[in-house]
Each structure stands twice: as C-alpha cells, then as structure tokens.
Amino acid sequence: MLVRDGRVVGEGSGASWPQVADLLAQAAADDALRNARGNGAVREARDDAALRAAGIEPGHPSLYEAS
Numbered sequence: 903m904l905v906r907d908g909r910v911v912g913e914g915s916g917a918s919w920p921q922v923a924d925l926l927a928q929a930a931a932d933d934a935l936r937n938a939r940g941n942g943a944v945r946e947a948r949d950d951a952a953l954r955a956a957g958i959e960p961g962h963p964s965l966y967e968a969s
Contacts, residue, residue: 904929911936 904912904926912929916922935944958964 904933906933 903910911933912925914925914929916925932945953959
C-alpha cells in the first residue's frame with residue numbers, strides 16, 4: 903500500500919521485489935496524474951491504446967470472468 907498525505911494512492915501485491923517496485927511506480931505515476939489533471943484520463947488512454955495494440959477491444963472475452 904502506498905499512502906501519501908494520509909490517503910491511499912495505490913495498493914497491491916507482487917511475487918517479487920521488482921513487481922512490488924513496479925506497482926509502487928505505477929501508483930506514484932497515477933497519483934501524479936490525479937494531482938496534475940484531477941483524473942486518470944492520460945493513463946486510461948495509454949492503457950486503452952496498449953490493449954488495442956494487443957488486439958483486445960471492448961467486449962473481448964479476456965476482459966470478463968469465465969462463468
């Protein structure tokens with residue numbers, strides 16, 4: 903869990919220290935975006951572009967839990 907100014911800005915778990923470091927870096931980046939823009943629109947657009955580049959569009963079966 904990453905806490906800044908008394909608020910949780912990120913949480914998660916990793917199986918290795920590099921994964922934990924990556925989670926912390928992502929949380930810090932998200933917090934910086936929220937502070938700069940008031941929302942995560944930049945990251946959302948980046949993530950959407952990465953998913954589309956991988957062939958994952960809205961409605962793709964991998965986005966939903968198997969029943």
